[in-house]
Amino acid sequence: MKLLEDRIRQDGTVLPGNVLKVDNFLNHQIDPQLMDELGAEFARRFKDAGITKILTVESSGIAPAVMAGLHMGVPVIFARKHKSLTLTDNLYTAKVYSYTKQVNNDISIDRRFLEPEEKVLIIDDFLANGQAVQGLLDIAATANIKVAGVGVVIEKRFQKGHKMVEDAGIQLEALASIASFEDGQVIFATDK
Numbered sequence: 001m002k003l004l005e006d007r008i009r010q011d012g013t014v015l016p017g018n019v020l021k022v023d024n025f026l027n028h029q030i031d032p033q034l035m036d037e038l039g040a041e042f043a044r045r046f047k048d049a050g051i052t053k054i055l056t057v058e059s060s061g062i063a064p065a066v067m068a069g070l071h072m073g074v075p076v077i078f079a080r081k082h083k084s085l086t087l088t089d090n091l092y093t094a095k096v097y098s099y100t101k102q103v104n105n106d107i108s109i110d111r112r113f114l115e116p117e118e119k120v121l122i123i124d125d126f127l128a129n130g131q132a133v134q135g136l137l138d139i140a141a142t143a144n145i146k147v148a149g150v151g152v153v154i155e156k157r158f159q160k161g162h163k164m165v166e167d168a169g170i171q172l173e174a175l176a177s178i179a180s181f182e183d184g185q186v187i188f189a190t191d192k
C-alpha cells in the first residue's frame with residue numbers, strides 16, 4: 001500500500017535488532033486518518049472471506065483492528081496481556097514471546113466472546129517471527145473456531161512469521177511488506 005510505504009519512509013526509524021520504530025503514527029502516537037485508510041484496505045482485501053469477528057492483541061493491534069472492524073461491520077476482540085480483576089477464570093490463554101520486549105506474556109481472551117461458529121480475521125501491527133499470531137492461532141484452535149485470514153500492517157518478510165502463516169494455508173495480507181533493512185534504510189518487497 002503506497003500511502004503506508006511512503007509514511008514508513010518518511011517517519012520510520014530502523015533500530016538495531018531489525019526493529020522498525022513507527023511510534024509517531026502506529027505504536028504510540030496514532031494517526032486516525034491513516035488507521036481509517038488501513039482499515040478500509042483490510043476490509044477490501046478480506047471482503048469475500050465471510051469474517052464474523054476480528055481478533056488482535058493489545059495494545060498496538062487495537063487501532064488498525066478497530067478500523068478494520070468498522071469497515072467490515074464486525075466486532076473486534078483483543079487478547080489481554082495482563083490479568084484483570086474483571087477478567088474471570090473462564091479464559092482461553094496462550095503463551096507469546098514478545099519480539100520487542102523479549103519476555104513471555106500469557107495472553108487471554110474470555111471464552112464468552114468466541115463462539116464455535118465464528119470465522120475470525122487476526123490483525124496485528126507487525127508480523128516478525130509470528131509468535132503473536134501463533135498465540136492467537138492456538139487460542140482459535142482451542143476454541144474450535146476457523147481462522148479465515150491474517151492481516152498485518154507491516155510484515156518483515158525476511159523473518160519467520162510470513163512463511164509460518166503461509167505454510168498454515170491461511171490467507172496473509174500485509175499492507176506493507178519489508179524485504180530487508182540495508183544501511184538503516186527500509187527496502188520494500190515492491191522495490192525489488
Ligand code: 5GP
Nearest residue numbers: 018019020099126127128129130131132161
Ligand atoms: P512476532 O510475534 O511476529 O515475532 O512479533 C510481532 C509483535 O512484536 C508485534 O505485535 C509487534 O508489537 C512487535 N514487533 C515485532 N517487530 C517489530 C518491529 O520491527 N517494530 C515494532 N515497533 N514492533 C515490532
